[in-house]
Amino acid sequence: MTRAITRGALAATFAAAILAAAAPSLPARAADAEVKIDNFTFAPERVTVKAGTTVTWVNEDDIPHTVVSSAKLFKSHALDTDDKYAFMFTAPGVYQYFCSLHPHMTGTIVVEADAASNASR
């Protein structure tokens, strides 16, 4: 138990260090978003983000899945267990996507204009 906490704390510290190191070189933007693929579903099924957000999909199933834009704007390779796919959404809009292997699996990314970056211009 103690060991788990220590490891978790270490990981958090490490992650914070990376973020701190990386932050100055990146433009100000909304926090990145993650979609988990689990039990043949995208969770959350609908995600709303600011423009400029990178959405990362992580496959936690024992079966490969894909992330494919219904409008053919983005397409992952087959994601095996624990594989990730990231896409940065720069333009506001509603992006529908699905798994091309199991097309009953669908999801939506809603991208809103980034008010903060607009205000700073």
Added chain:
Amino acid sequence: MSEFDDNDDRSTGVNRRKVLECMTWAGTGVLWTIAGGVPRSMGLIGEALAAEPSGLTFLQISDSHMGFDKPANPNVKGTLEEAIGKIRSQPVKPAFMIHTGDITHLSKPSEFDDAERIISQAGLDVRYVPGEHDILDPDVTLYRERYGRGSKGSGWYSFDANGVHFIGLVNVANLKAGGQGSLGEEQIAWVADDLKGRSTSTPIVVFAHIPLWAVYPTWGWGTEDSGRVLELLKGFGSVTVLNGHIHQVMQKVEGNVTFHTARSTAFPQPAPGTAPSPGPMKVEDEKLRTLLGIADVIFKPGQQRLAIIDQPLKS
């Protein structure tokens, strides 16, 4: 190839019974016959095999998933080898074998190589259709290069053997968001053309990866436009539809059409709706081989009866 008749065999044949009976082994040594949707016991499997059919016997295997290494079965090569061993020890040597897809797990060349090396040990001609796991390589070329020679579109084709017309279909390509398996316009038009002028007394066997009937649409276990192909097959006296994908035996008889799904040689999947998802089902080690297996399909000329005998790796 030489053991198959020409593709344009349109002979009318004799006046055959239009009743289709289908036998399936429930896994406890009892053979069931299902006619008109009513199952009835036929005795022990040994008696049926002792009858030594003089017609056509072929085998179906499915869902080998070479490359899968998760807890549901970390040794899919081993269980495929066992399945091939079982095929080699069949009392009646099958004329050939069909594989209803998901040969590999991730469409890697090494996975196709493993499948080829193990399956070839059966010493049988093998006819394939792809599963969705076989077309994952970026250029979608590996399956076609190995198994799709001479096929149309994304890999569909037909052939004849002992007066039975076989149609291999692809329902895993170009799937649409929110949908299920799909055949598409081009393939359906090809089926219509393939059946044109064919005698309705010709027994038809259709095989494809995803079930061509609505097993459980919630999990995508069906083919959205399969009804159009079944419509084309309506006039035929005997139609047998063989699928894989769902990693369990399931059967339905509707008029002259018998639908049947084969077990996987790799891992079991849950019965429809009994789990949060259709993902690989982890069972106790002793139970695994009772849920994996092969299927024997026996056709006897004149009787127009196809018997399907599912054999688990271990009973």
